[in-house]
Amino acid sequence: MHLSQEGIESVSSKDLAGLLGVNPWQIRKDFSYFGDFGTPGVGYKLTHLIRRINKILHLDIGHKAALVGVGNLGSAMLAFPGFRTYGFEITAAFDVDRRKIGRRKAGVLVEDIARLTNLDARDICLGIIAVPEGASQAVADRLVGAGVRAILNFSPRYITVPKRVKVITIDIAMDLARLPYYMSAG
Amino acid sequence: MHLSQEGIESVSSKDLAGLLGVNPWQIRKDFSYFGDFGTPGVGYKLTHLIRRINKILHLDIGHKAALVGVGNLGSAMLAFPGFRTYGFEITAAFDVDRRKIGRRKAGVLVEDIARLTNLDARDICLGIIAVPEGASQAVADRLVGAGVRAILNFSPRYITVPKRVKVITIDIAMDLARLPYYMSAG
DNA sequence: GTTTGTGAATAGTTTCACAGCA
DNA sequence: TGCTGTGAAACTATTCACAAAC
Secondary structure (H helix, E strand, O other): OOHHHHOOOEEOHHHHHHHHOOOHHHHHHHHHHOOOOOEOOOEEEHHHHHHHHHHHOOOOOOEEEEEEOOOHHHHHHHHOOHHHHOOEEEEEEEEOOOOOOOOEEOOEEEEEHHHOOOHHHHOEEEEEEOOOHHHHHHHHHHHHHOOOOEEEEOOOOOOOOOOOOEEEEOOHHHHHHOOHHHOOOO | OOHHHHOOOEEOHHHHHHHHOOOHHHHHHHHHHOOOOOEOOOEEEHHHHHHHHHHHOOOOOOEEEEEEOOOHHHHHHHHOOHHHHOOEEEEEEEEOOOOOOOOEEOOEEEEEHHHOOOHHHHOEEEEEEOOOHHHHHHHHHHHHHOOOOEEEEOOOOOOOOOOOOEEEEOOHHHHHHOOHHHOOOO
């Protein structure tokens, strides 16, 4: 992605592998499942590759997201520029805290969580849960009721949703907890 | 983990499976690799299970971590209570911004990144990278030089380190980017 | 009756090696 | 010569089924 800014037009599977920390044949095998074709002897043309991958992952159209929980982590999400890279935009934010409701954070109005309904009417298909601990299931239920089709969950709890809704959970503490196992003696 | 607060003493593989969203036999198989034993007809005793898992993952001793990058995400990390659950504590924070250096965030003094050396002398074995974009590799190099043995990397870049150092990268934007693929028509 | 622990069967992933194209 | 795309081999993980334990 950064490569295109450096005037590079083509990358080989070896280049990509080095950049991503995997083996070249993994790259080629993965691409081959989608019939993606590069040029033997040259590599993959960057513009073509990016367009193709965006299409496969459905990133070719923009997506609007609603954030629930404007605490430390939620605020970081609102300010995070990385979402734009893949065509995402947080266009709504919700919280329970009266002191936050009505104010703006990173240009987005913080609304009362009671108003978290009919997100589909606002063209929002995606929910981000950044509330602390136990509230996550209730928030997930509200998001599903409001019509989102996918949820990014930052709370350290497994949440249950209808199977038409896709959930990805990022449990930061648990990810960190995997590290000590690999650290030799200490 | 929350279960112990509810007075529950034993869990079956079925209970755990429901709680984690996986199959019961997956739980049993995974435990069996470590020769962990529950009681047939009853289940797994919670206190024993937690102690055993903490031992296996080396979470039975506390770990000190250094945070690099006290921006939005970094501040969220400092305030995040979840690390304590697994025995982690952020005891040092570093930034390049003169306005932040010398101040305290969530009780932790923000130091000049130039002072990021000899972390091992301060009993810190773990680095958390929360800097924006391109600075991540340079920060990783500094952390390795200062003696950390593992890194939690929040920047969307693959970083290269000696193989004795374990890295886990959490690319929030890319995790989010996986969702649209699963959302039907939109 | 209930639940664990595990061998065997099944499914999936990673790795390799090489034919074919630029 | 350099690199892709893919069939086959090796490996790993998941699922099942059931004997032994409570």
